[in-house]
Every structure is written in C-alpha cells, then in structure tokens.
Amino acid sequence: GENVEQHPSTLSVQEGDSAVIKCTYSDSASNYFPWYKQELGKRPQLIIDIRSNVGEKKDQRIAVTLNKTAKHFSLHITETQPEDSAVYFCAASIKASGTYKYIFGTGTRLKVLA
C-alpha cells in the first residue's frame, strides 16, 4: 500500500546549525507534499508545502526540495532556534474516491540545543 518513510526519528542540533529531515513516498501519482510542525500538546501546523511541478520552495529559514524521479523530498531548516524544537511530519497526497487524503510520515522529533 501507500506509505511515506521519514528519517531520522530524532534529531538534535546546536542552535544556529541547520537541520535536514528526509521523506520517501511510494505512490508516483502523489503531487503535493506538505510539512507540519507539532509542538507538545498542540495541533499540527502547516509550515511549508510543495507541488510536483516545482523542485524547491523557500520561506525564510525553511526550504523544501523535491526529487520526483527518486520520490524523495526534504525539509531544510537553517539557523535553527530553540523555538524550532517540535515534531515535524511530512505527508504525501493520495487521490481516493474523488478527493485527496494525505499519508503522513512517522515524524521527526527535533531538539535545538541552546
């Protein structure tokens, strides 16, 4: 079935360093890839997304890259800050029953050490 693999499961970085989280998806028809940040006890929040007709997208310190041939996409956070500490989920779209659903990765717990 469809699945999304996400690595690493935990990531610790020093404040100011960069963090990279990688995902691999299985359905070649997936064409939309959102990233969500979930702080402890809070809702997931969409932080960036990318569509399959684009290879890279950037929003301030956050960027996402997509390699459709390899079915890989990655989240890059530069100049990390303590408030970036959270669980990050990638997702890939799947069309089903005339609408879209998202398959989530298993999550990456990012800790930014001050």
Add this chain to the structure above:
Amino acid sequence: DTEVTQTPKHLVMGMTNKKSLKCEQHMGHRAMYWYKQKAKKPPELMFVYSYEKLSINESVPSRFSPECPNSSLLNLHLHALQPEDSALYLCASSQDKGEPYGYTFGSGTRLTVV
C-alpha cells in the same frame, strides 16, 4: 476567520456513554476530516467529507459515527468506546478544488475512555 474550532477540548467518558465531538470552520472549505492521533504517532485518517458527503471511511469501527450537517460543521458521535480509543481527535479542513491543499487543523479533543 482562519480557525478550525473543536469542542470540547477534553472529554472523559465511560465505555457505555454516548458523546459527540464537534468541529466548526468558516473558511469556506468544502473538505473536512477526522483524524485520530496517539502519543508520539502521526495523525491517522478516519473519515473525509467532501461537499458534505462522506467520501472516505478508513474502515473505522461503527462505534465512531461521523455526521456533516452543513458545510461548516462536522460531528463525530461516539458510542460504546474502548479504552484503546483514548487519543487526541483532530478535525481538519481544506479547500477542495480538484487539487490537494494543506490542512488547517483544529486544536483537538483529548479523549479518555475509562
């Protein structure tokens, strides 16, 4: 209004109780979703409504019964739940215009079944 509002925030119920979770959005989104999230796990899709019609049921047990009274409201009726159903229940909404869009999640209902 860019919020998805869920009530109640917390719910404790016995295995013989009947309760309902409510979700409301006023962003004009025509796709609404129920997710279940266990601790340290990604959100797990339960139901998708598109234009007020149930389009996806991810083989959810019948003790969970969704309802979409209108385009702004989504309910989840609960009956005869089991302790393993204890989790964070998240509602989400998104545009539904023939291509996928990111979700806006509600803050969730933390359900405990005793």
